[in-house]
Amino acid sequence: MTADGFKGVDLGRGLTLPNRVGLASGTAGYGFELEQLIDINLLGALYTKGTTVQPREGNPPPRVAETGGGMLNSIGLQNPGVDVVASVYAPRWRGWAIPIIVNVAGGSVDDYVRCVRVLEPVAEVAGVELNISCPNIAQGLDFGRDPAAAARLVAAVRAVTERCVIVKLSPNVTDIAAVARAVEDAGADAVSAVNTYIGRKIHRATGQSVLPLGTGGLSGPAIQPLALAAVAAVCDAVHIPVIGVGGIVDAASARDFLIVGACAVQVGTATFVNPETALQVLDGLRG
């Protein structure tokens, strides 16, 4: 318990976050660069970069583009692969106070299961967050857009881990509440919402898309009201804890998510503007 009587955020399966403010996946890597800039151990959780079975080099540049009130990214899940995370990165987290939640991505149910299995014996990993905004290679559709596919994925992961399983929901759906209910029924301990919104930017001089794959993921303050609506819908739909993410820049924009029912938040793009943002949000929520 902290001095102000706060007992932490209980996400289930023994995972209690020390406070409500975490660093969103993909915006703080695996924590090693940010640790040199801020006192990362004061924060509630580090959600790592999306991690896959095999190492990935990611997409060709440019991978990011600034937009009105936000940014587009198309990183392509660049990461060293789960074996490196488990054997090289995890020992570097030893002694860190911040819970490390590994964000897991894949193109098949088996990919996610294999990743989670590798992480299962790693003591430094506090939980997993499943990024279901990934195309299911067999069916071509993102797992997160199909409640049945999302549920199958979560059930398969549930079967191989005792750890807390958080499912990161995609906002690029007609009914996010239906996906949230499906993953809750399949055994998710908590959900985080939302991932980025599909967006596109045109290079005005050439008429071409700025990002090489055409579209990318929109994040930053531009999406905060959209994310808030999605999180409110998810909070109304499920009984498990909901973590709010999308466009948080300060304590006020974070508090909006708590008001609609989220138990914790993640700060993403705003960390690129000011690495202290998450700490400032934490201070502001306490004040």
Ligand SMILES: Cc1cc2nc3c(=O)[nH]c(=O)nc-3n(C[C@H](O)[C@H](O)[C@H](O)COP(=O)(O)O)c2cc1C
């Ligand atoms: C550069 C970048 C990389 C990201 N990579 C991931 C990722 O690997 N896995 C994931 O679940 N979300 C990823 N996200 C999404 C963020 O975690 C977050 O859900 C989204 O950006 C909305 O929050 P924000 O507006 O505070 O950034 C990424 C976002 C950005 C900007």
